[in-house]
Amino acid sequence: MVAHGKAGLCSTLVPAPVISAQSLTKKYDDFTAVAGIDFEVAPGESFGLLGPNGAGKSTTMRMIGAVSTRTDGELTILGLDPNTHGPDIRSQLGVVPQQDNLDLDLRVRDNLLVYGRYFGLPRKQIAERADELLEFAQLADRRGAKVDELSGGMKRRLTIARALINDPRILLLDEPTTGLDPQARHILWDRLFRLKERGTTLVLTTHYMDEAEQLCDRLVVVDKGQIMAEGSPASLIRDYSSREVLEVRFGSDKNAEAAERVQGIGERIEVLPDRLLIYSDNGEAELVKITEMGLHPITSLVRRSSLEDVFLRLTGRSLVE
Amino acid sequence: MTVTDDARRALTSGAAPRRFGALYILEHRIRALRGYAWSAVMTSLGNPIVYLFALGVGLASLVPAGIGGVSYLEFVAPALLCTAAMTVAANETTYPIVAGFKWNPIFHGMNASPITGRQIVHGTMLFIALRMTFAVAVYYAVILAFGAVPSAWGILSVAIAVLTGMAIGLLISSYSSTLKDERGQLAMVMRFGFTPMFLFSGTFFPLSELPIYLQPIGWISPLWHGVELGRLATYGQPIAPWLIAVHIGYLVSIIVIGLWSTSRTVTRRLAG
Ligand SMILES: Nc1ncnc2c1ncn2[C@@H]1O[C@H](COP(=O)(O)OP(=O)(O)O)[C@@H](O)[C@H]1O
Numbered sequence: 001m002v003a004h005g006k007a008g009l010c011s012t013l014v015p016a017p018v019i020s021a022q023s024l025t026k027k028y029d030d031f032t033a034v035a036g037i038d039f040e041v042a043p044g045e046s047f048g049l050l051g052p053n054g055a056g057k058s059t060t061m062r063m064i065g066a067v068s069t070r071t072d073g074e075l076t077i078l079g080l081d082p083n084t085h086g087p088d089i090r091s092q093l094g095v096v097p098q099q100d101n102l103d104l105d106l107r108v109r110d111n112l113l114v115y116g117r118y119f120g121l122p123r124k125q126i127a128e129r130a131d132e133l134l135e136f137a138q139l140a141d142r143r144g145a146k147v148d149e150l151s152g153g154m155k156r157r158l159t160i161a162r163a164l165i166n167d168p169r170i171l172l173l174d175e176p177t178t179g180l181d182p183q184a185r186h187i188l189w190d191r192l193f194r195l196k197e198r199g200t201t202l203v204l205t206t207h208y209m210d211e212a213e214q215l216c217d218r219l220v221v222v223d224k225g226q227i228m229a230e231g232s233p234a235s236l237i238r239d240y241s242s243r244e245v246l247e248v249r250f251g252s253d254k255n256a257e258a259a260e261r262v263q264g265i266g267e268r269i270e271v272l273p274d275r276l277l278i279y280s281d282n283g284e285a286e287l288v289k290i291t292e293m294g295l296h297p298i299t300s301l302v303r304r305s306s307l308e309d310v311f312l313r314l315t316g317r318s319l320v321e
Numbered sequence: 322m323t324v325t326d327d328a329r330r331a332l333t334s335g336a337a338p339r340r341f342g343a344l345y346i347l348e349h350r351i352r353a354l355r356g357y358a359w360s361a362v363m364t365s366l367g368n369p370i371v372y373l374f375a376l377g378v379g380l381a382s383l384v385p386a387g388i389g390g391v392s393y394l395e396f397v398a399p400a401l402l403c404t405a406a407m408t409v410a411a412n413e414t415t416y417p418i419v420a421g422f423k424w425n426p427i428f429h430g431m432n433a434s435p436i437t438g439r440q441i442v443h444g445t446m447l448f449i450a451l452r453m454t455f456a457v458a459v460y461y462a463v464i465l466a467f468g469a470v471p472s473a474w475g476i477l478s479v480a481i482a483v484l485t486g487m488a489i490g491l492l493i494s495s496y497s498s499t500l501k502d503e504r505g506q507l508a509m510v511m512r513f514g515f516t517p518m519f520l521f522s523g524t525f526f527p528l529s530e531l532p533i534y535l536q537p538i539g540w541i542s543p544l545w546h547g548v549e550l551g552r553l554a555t556y557g558q559p560i561a562p563w564l565i566a567v568h569i570g571y572l573v574s575i576i577v578i579g580l581w582s583t584s585r586t587v588t589r590r591l592a593g
């Protein structure tokens with residue numbers, strides 16, 4: 001009885017999740033794009049799905065977005081079932097899809113105005129918010145431009161501004177920076193970081209490990225429609241990799257031979273076509289051991305472990321092919 | 322606790338879009354129209370003047386006796402009104418529908434908000450009907466100026482033309498909304514659907530002039546049903562009351578079925 005009471009108390013203290021998925025599945029005919037995944041997202045959290053192309057990230061996002069109908073499993077968003085309450089759920093979401101779908105026939109500011117009306121918001125309120133959001137997206141001087149005239153990064157920022165027009169409870173971002181140049185990515189990350197600081201719940205997908213590390217409090221690593229691991233970026237690195245990685249190159253013809261000889265050095269070794277990755281808490285020390293064996297790599301580099309290493313460990317493949 | 326708060330807020334904010342979503346889409350489309358309003362107005366005005374001049378002054382001189390007791394211009398005027406509506410329908414329900422999924426995928430953008438597939442279709446069709454009403458009304462004014470409407474009931478032919486145009490538009494959209502790729506299918510629709518219908522629906526000559534085995538083209542063509550009703554309105558062409566009911570029933574049925582099937586296709590595609 002006492003244990004019961006405690007559990008009851010706990011469940012009122014921990015905030016209820018804004019998204020909850022159990023055995024969530026999506027099939028296209030015979031092909032399974034999402035193969036029964038489980039996860040929860042807490043309010044105010046910044047949650048990521050990290051995985052390569054074709055992992056099922058966009059499919060998952062479209063189900064969370066209450067657009068794509070699930071084939072099987074359970075899904076609740078804001079406590080509601082998307083099968084029966086799609087419009088209600090979507091009225092509280094902001095969505096940045098993988099492919100921009102701004103209206104090319106409308107000008108920059110008009111895109112925000114018409115979109116705000118889809119939520120039934122009063123025109124005056126939309127106009128005010130549109131101007132604030134154009135400032136936020138650093139597009140105020142482009143308000144009258146045609147969408148076609150914007151750069152890729154500007155279009156992306158406009159899509160984010162549009163997704164915020166209804167002051168959403170959850171912001172869904174599907175590969176927000178894919179295809180952008182480094183400078184445009186950094187501007188975007190800065191904007192997303194501000195949203196995160198303001199307490200907006202973010203759910204984002206990416207196949208960039210640096211993006212996941214920068215923006216996500218917690219993430220799931222997905223591959224072939226399944227969740228391979230879950231945790232904060234730091235805990236995933238701690239659990240699935242060593243502190244440091246020594247990368248050595250011997251030239252492509254000697255790579256395999258060198259791999260044979262260094263067996264046993266470090267905690268674990270990954271053999272890539274062009275280089276060896278030696279996982280260890282002290283990369284320099286391993287390099288010394290290799291040199292003492294009479295091996296002389298053409299180049300060597302000691303770096304910290306990243307989510308890329310986690311992914312390699314979990315799947316045997318690289319994130320970005 | 323939080324769940325119910327979140328859910329309650331969602332149910333509240335979802336209420337207005339659930340009810341008025343189609344009108345929001347209409348609003349969007351009207352705003353987008355501003356970009357090409359002038360060219361739309363010029364086409365709406367230019368086309369009828371050219372047609373009436375060619376048919377009324379040119380072709381009519383070859384038919385000095387007129388047709389069925391009225392002048393040739395009076396005979397073709399209600400048909401022209403219907404074909405004007407049909408042209409708007411064809412322009413708006415072919416490429417723009419494919420584009421909404423593909424080249425300018427605004428349907429996906431709309432559906433990420435509370436708007437449903439059904440509301441997208443209803444709002445879009447409402448917009449097309451408005452645009453069509455405008456084009457047909459301008460056409461009607463030009464026809465009046467040419468003195469081609471003897472009956473006081475003539476104004477009804479505007480509504481008849483819009484009914485006809487929407488039936489044709491919804492037939493086209495039932496097909497165009499299924500297209501994932503456009504590899505000339507729409508050009509085929511125009512060539513083998515639109516053009517024969519345009520010519521063989523009793524538009525420029527009575528259907529009875531066609532050999533009996535070609536007349537069924539007219540019977541299945543929404544345009545023929547609309548044109549027959551139009552002639553009733555503009556110069557009181559005699560039609561049996563039961564046939565009037567058939568004409569109206571046919572057009573309304575196509576509109577209802579077309580709305581249903583286009584909505585279903587769009588909803589399913591968006592939920593894929
Ligand atoms: N509409 C669809 N019909 C058939 N297969 C699809 C469809 N959408 C996605 N897929 C397939 O599902 C898999 C996962 O796709 P997606 O969710 O887009 O992955 P990601 O976003 O992680 O790159 C891919 O193999 C893709 O080809």
Ligand SMILES: [Mg+2]
Nearest residue numbers: 057058059098
């Ligand atoms: Mg994707």
